[in-house]
Amino acid sequence: MPPMLRHALNGLFVSSLVAALLVVIGPGTAVSSQDTSVVAALSVLLAATYAVGFAGPARPADSRRREEPTESVDTTGGNPGRALRWLGALTTVWACLMAFSAEFGWLGFPLFALYVLLLPPRLAVVAVAVGTAIVVAAKGAEAGTLGIPQLAGPLLGALVSTLPVLGYQSLYRESQARKALIAELIVTREALAESQREAGRLAERQRLAREIHDTVAQGLSSVIMLLRATYAALPPDASLAQERTTAATEVATANLAECRRFLYELSPPPLVETPLPEALRRLVDRSAEDGLSTAFHLHGEPYPLGAECDVALLRVTQEALANVRGHAHAERCVVSLCYLDDRVTLDVFDDGKGFDPELPPQDSRGGFGLFGMRQRIEELDGALTVESAIGEGTAVAASLPIPNGVTS
Ligand SMILES: Nc1ncnc2c1ncn2[C@@H]1O[C@H](COP(=O)(O)OP(=O)(O)OP(=O)(O)O)[C@@H](O)[C@H]1O
Ligand SMILES: [Mg+2]
Structure with missing residues (x-):
């Protein structure tokens, strides 16, 4: 889940719970002390369940979402069924609070957003419908009747809490896909640059090899040929000259061999x-x-x-x-x-x-x-x-x- 969305949901959850508690059991309200204790206990349980889930629960349960960058909807990491269990527990405690007061209906905003973020689309629709029904029922029970005012508010609330999340989520996915594409492009560009560098290195080696072949190697071959011709032309009694010519031929031959070996290394x-x-x-x-x-x-x-x-x-x-x-x-x-x-x-x-x-x-x-x-x-x-x-x-x-x- 994008960090910003996560923080926004946390803030929304805490503020909705605090606001509902102030209205239901805050100063000046006429709730019995027994009810106050039950509401407080349920609120603590709800907050604890929420905190535990956000600290380490679920992945989205539908495979289509799971293929996407995990952080887009993954609040917690772990097994996919965990989101369902966590949201089920949250919804149950929330429904109990709703039995005391419809003011807790505000918590529907963060809850519905979580349904959309963490559940597969169909299940999310069912969960939002069930959640809306809970709010409608609580409002109806409080008003003693079920009319348009009891229906319109919760329905509008459901739309307001889910549609922006859906929009944000699709934008986030798009930006993640673009990020992945840019990373891929960078890798490809680096690979291309490397292969160009390699081609350049190879071309330079081959150019060097040609140069050495056409200059030093050819020169040494000529020197050897000339030395051999000189040796052949020497008078039989010129032993010192013969000795030196032979030595020079050997040095030139060894250097030519070395030069050829080097050429071979440069361009096999x-x-x-x-x-x-x-x-x-x-x-x-x-x-x-x-x-x-x-x-x-x-x-x-x-x-x-x-x-x-x-x-x-x-x-x-x-x-x-x-x-x-x-x-x-x-x-x-x-x-x-x-x-x-x-x-x-x-x-x-x-x-x-x-x-x-x-x-x-x-x-x-x-x-x-x-x-x-x-x-x-x-x-x-x-x-x-x-x-x-x-x-x-x-x-x-x-x-x-x-x-x-x-x-x-
Ligand atoms: N296939 C082999 N069978 C038997 N002995 C081997 C084999 N390969 C290498 N050796 C042994 O390992 C030693 C080291 O091999 P290495 O190739 O490093 O050097 P070298 O062949 O002696 O000399 P250079 O390769 O520098 O001309 C050799 O001298 C040889 O004793
Ligand atoms: Mg060897």
Whole structure:
């Protein structure tokens, strides 16, 4: 329930009750002390019931309203039948007070508004009708007759207390729907901006890759060719020149290899025109060698993940396969790519010799592969696990959440 409406109802309830009490048992009234005590007790009971309900009772009982933002009519939270029980209790105590005096009819204003707010439409109509009948009966009993004056007031009161609430409620729902729409628009705009940023990053990387390829890499290739030609042209006895030319060729070749590796990082060729599953399938097929059979399994319907995730999964597969070929002595290696509702998983399993993932790499270089894989995946909020034991094979499992703005 909108907070303003809630406060207004509380105020209306308290003021109606106080006003009725003043008129019925206040100073100068001719009510017996016994009746006064009963009216006071019933009033306290009514106020307590009201307070308990507002502190924690019911949800609207009709499903149509429940689908809407809960705060629109939910005074309390909890089970839907509770509103009905709470309003039933309030109405019963109120009807008892009405038996003493029709002045308590003022309480019909907040009560009828609550019927409309918390009950399903049909039940609300019945409740308002019953409430109006109680007021009419009390007025009739007080006047000793049932005429237009006894009917018109309560009927008008019922309309006055329910129609504005209905109007307010529909305005509130509309504003809630608009709020939700604006929130959705903001999310979509952010996703769009992110994908534009990503496209920009990718384009810049590819431009850099082209530049490096066309300048540094081409230059190094030329240097190597010239050095080889120089070496070939050297007289056989120019051993110092030969030695230096060979050293220069080696340095240039190593730098060219490094440069190519960097180019590959910037713009991984397998993903330029091929979707990830196809790129992985080709990679896995190419990794088969004598004594090692490989298989690729795709599960789920592929959806776009964005370049960063694609590249990360490709790199992880490359490194895991390199490890299988380099260390595992396996007969079989299976790569599985699985598109789930909320994430993508990649598993690389081999039946090779396995190792203890807790131990540091035996290679004196330290081994960067597993560390790099984990870093790549964790940068994208994913997780990488390596399960292995000596003689038990190895399973590398990467899991990536679907990036924002990507819909499955
Ligand atoms: N599939 C595997 N089967 C058996 N041993 C493995 C497997 N994968 C990794 N290892 C072991 O874990 C160590 C660390 O692997 P990691 O990829 O981090 O480094 P590396 O392969 O030795 O070197 P780098 O990848 O940096 O060239 C390896 O040296 C190897 O002993
Ligand atoms: Mg490795």
